[in-house]
Amino acid sequence: MGATKTEHFTDAQNQIAIIAKALGHPARIAIIEYLLKVNECICGDIVNELPLAQPTISQHLKELKNAGIIKGSISGNTICYCIDEKTIDILNSYFLKITQTLSKSKCC
Amino acid sequence: MGATKTEHFTDAQNQIAIIAKALGHPARIAIIEYLLKVNECICGDIVNELPLAQPTISQHLKELKNAGIIKGSISGNTICYCIDEKTIDILNSYFLKITQTLSKSKCC
DNA sequence: AAACAATATCGTAATATTGCAATATTATAA
DNA sequence: TTATAATATTGCAATATTACGATATTGTTT
Numbered sequence: 598m599g600a601t602k603t604e605h606f607t608d609a610q611n612q613i614a615i616i617a618k619a620l621g622h623p624a625r626i627a628i629i630e631y632l633l634k635v636n637e638c639i640c641g642d643i644v645n646e647l648p649l650a651q652p653t654i655s656q657h658l659k660e661l662k663n664a665g666i667i668k669g670s671i672s673g674n675t676i677c678y679c680i681d682e683k684t685i686d687i688l689n690s691y692f693l694k695i696t697q698t699l700s701k702s703k704c705c
Numbered sequence: 706m707g708a709t710k711t712e713h714f715t716d717a718q719n720q721i722a723i724i725a726k727a728l729g730h731p732a733r734i735a736i737i738e739y740l741l742k743v744n745e746c747i748c749g750d751i752v753n754e755l756p757l758a759q760p761t762i763s764q765h766l767k768e769l770k771n772a773g774i775i776k777g778s779i780s781g782n783t784i785c786y787c788i789d790e791k792t793i794d795i796l797n798s799y800f801l802k803i804t805q806t807l808s809k810s811k812c813c
Numbered sequence: 814a815a816a817c818a819a820t821a822t823c824g825t826a827a828t829a830t831t832g833c834a835a836t837a838t839t840a841t842a843a
Numbered sequence: 844t845t846a847t848a849a850t851a852t853t854g855c856a857a858t859a860t861t862a863c864g865a866t867a868t869t870g871t872t873t
Contacts, residue, residue, distance in 0.1 A: 620726075688800045
């Protein structure tokens with residue numbers, strides 16, 4: 598064994614896990630923060646901003662895209678990446694709901 | 706190679722990544738949702754609730770604990786686990802800030 | 814067309830994660 | 844004290860992730 602048993606869990610649980618997993622690497626957090634900082638989509642200079650080789654960054658971008666956290670569209674020679682608000686909203690409402698449930702809790 | 710180059714990123718980036726990574730598995734999401742559902746700390750029956758063997762669940766609990774997402778205290782024979790609100794709050798404010806930044810963005 | 818730039822893909826080595834059987838630990842119950 | 848119950852740890856096989864050099868792809872520029 599060794600593979601995650603996704604079939605034993607609900608679609609909703611797997612979806613949150615996939616998004617969280619994609620955020621579970623500091624390089625990918627750094628990519629997101631850079632996208633926020635530059636405040637626009639043209640992102641051809643991510644490679645110069647991060648201490649990783651170009652293929653590695655390309656791979657991280659792919660994972661963020663697969664998880665729906667960023668979206669990319671081809672714009673001539675460069676590729677325009679930006680954050681997909683919908684996915685961030687999923688996280689926002691998920692964790693907010695946890696906080697709200699906890700506030701009603703008899704837990705420690 | 707193969708290991709994550711944490712030293713190249715900020716402490717804040719690594720912290721978010723560690724928390725997100727711990728949430729990046731459906732079994733651990735299921736554990737959290739179960740903790741929320743029972744609405745209390747005594748959690749000796751997680752093993753009966755999840756389709757995984759006891760050592761596997763124990764390992765997932767350990768990872769959630771290491772990431773600060775749950776806290777556990779020994780209570781006689783059983784161990785009392787519950788969600789650590791502080792860590793959920795870190796996520797809430799992190800993703801909320803992203804949403805707020807995006808709303809001011811000239812991005813697509 | 815040829816050179817160049819930006820990005821993606823392939824291949825692969827190093828490392829990490831997942832899952833579980835077997836076993837250990839520790840507290841309660843008999 | 845000897846079971847019994849709950850949880851943790853160990854060890855290991857299967858699989859996934861991370862990182863990057865080499866190379867491919869594709870659009871732009873000359």
